[in-house]
Amino acid sequence: MKVTVVGAGAVGASCAEYIAIKDFASEVVLLDIKEGYAEGKAMDLMQTASLNGFDTKITGSTSDYSKTAGSDIAVITSGIPRKPGMTREELIGINAGIVKSVAASLVEHSPNVILIVVSNPMDTMTYLAHKVTGLPKNRIIGMGGALDSARFKYRLAEALEAPISDVDGMVIGGHSDKGMVPLTRLATRNSVPASEFLSEERLQQVLEDTKVGGATLTKLLGTSAWYAPGAAVSGLVQAIACDQKKIFPCSTLLDGEYGLSDLCIGVPVVLGRNGIEKIVEINLSDAEKAHLEESAAGVKKTNSLI
Numbered sequence: 359m360k361v362t363v364v365g366a367g368a369v370g371a372s373c374a375e376y377i378a379i380k381d382f383a384s385e386v387v388l389l390d391i392k393e394g395y396a397e398g399k400a401m402d403l404m405q406t407a408s409l410n411g412f413d414t415k416i417t418g419s420t421s422d423y424s425k426t427a428g429s430d431i432a433v434i435t436s437g438i439p440r441k442p443g444m445t446r447e448e449l450i451g452i453n454a455g456i457v458k459s460v461a462a463s464l465v466e467h468s469p470n471v472i473l474i475v476v477s478n479p480m481d482t483m484t485y486l487a488h489k490v491t492g493l494p495k496n497r498i499i500g501m502g503g504a505l506d507s508a509r510f511k512y513r514l515a516e517a518l519e520a521p522i523s524d525v526d527g528m529v530i531g532g533h534s535d536k537g538m539v540p541l542t543r544l545a546t547r548n549s550v551p552a553s554e555f556l557s558e559e560r561l562q563q564v565l566e567d568t569k570v571g572g573a574t575l576t577k578l579l580g581t582s583a584w585y586a587p588g589a590a591v592s593g594l595v596q597a598i599a600c601d602q603k604k605i606f607p608c609s610t611l612l613d614g615e616y617g618l619s620d621l622c623i624g625v626p627v628v629l630g631r632n633g634i635e636k637i638v639e640i641n642l643s644d645a646e647k648a649h650l651e652e653s654a655a656g657v658k659k660t661n662s663l664i
């Protein structure tokens with residue numbers, strides 16, 4: 359299993375590290391445009407191999423896509439991150455050009471690749487990857503919901519004063535401060551609805567904290583987060599590589615599902631060796647449907663800028 363990660367910055371390197379530590383891929387290629395940067399990150403990571411006990415071979419490349427040839431999965435993290443006070447949508451001017459050229463180069467060298475798009479604004483960048491490559495829809499996946507759901511579970515565990523392994527929850531919708539739709543109605547603590555333990559007001563606070571999860575970290579760090587994003591990407595890569603058939607909320611091209619078409623937005627999907635093997639349509643309440651529709655309108659507005 360060969361995995362390429364484009365962008366050896368904060369998220370790309372974190373993602374490569376988690377993939378290696380989980381030890382399911384034979385090879386990870388890191389690629390960046392900064393001279394020597396990906397090679398340096400790859401060497402540093404390889405020097406953790408004996409310490410962390412993995413055999414995955416990590417190599418680096420400065421803009422040489424021939425090194426990525428034959429990749430089964432490629433992750434696109436290249437692009438600028440936001441600074442405090444910015445929205446993800448404001449990154450579109452620079453990141454659209456980067457994602458466009460990177461996606462085309464990846465597919466040129468690995469025609470059978472499954473693409474995972476991370477660069478922001480992620481839903482629009484995922485849609486752009488479709489426009490540029492024309493790959494079948496099962497082979498282009500946007501990562502946002504897996505991260506947002508992890509943050510939702512973190513906030514739920516905090517409110518419930520429970521171990522995180524005891525809570526479950528999912529966030530669908532666009533990966534944006536306003537567009538996320540945390541499904542508080544379906545959140546549970548060990549199969550018991552979270553609403554049995556938490557007031558409506560406290561659940562609403564969990565929802566609000568989840569939606570601004572990325573912005574909160576950006577304010578604290580001066581740039582956006584990388585550990586949880588890297589871990590979330592590695593989870594998707596592993597589900598595909600190991601044909602796990604796990605459900606994750608991912609940004610995918612919709613064609614009538616959830617009453618939405620011609621956009622990529624986060625909904626639950628089954629991930630396996632063929633990428634997105636199924637879009638799972640769950641019954642949403644009227645309020646959740648309205649939130650998802652509002653979120654879709656926001657994503658479409660951003661899509662109109664590419």
Ligand SMILES: NC(=O)c1ccc[n+]([C@@H]2O[C@H](COP(=O)([O-])OP(=O)(O)OC[C@H]3O[C@@H](n4cnc5c(N)ncnc54)[C@H](O)[C@@H]3O)[C@@H](O)[C@H]2O)c1
Nearest residue numbers: 365367368369390391436437438439476477478480501587
């Ligand atoms: N979807 C998500 O959930 C999520 C989570 C975190 C970050 N992000 C996004 O991921 C992107 C990367 O974030 P980061 O913190 O790693 O940024 P970063 O600045 O640390 O790393 C980005 C890297 O991309 C490289 N790069 C730029 N143009 C390139 C090109 N044409 N080809 C190859 N490499 C190129 C840069 O040299 C840099 O090393 C940002 O757009 C950020 O908003 C998305």
Ligand SMILES: O=C(O)C[C@H](O)C(=O)O
Nearest residue numbers: 440446478572573582583
């Ligand atoms: O918040 C950001 O800009 C980065 C990323 O989308 C995140 O949610 O951490």
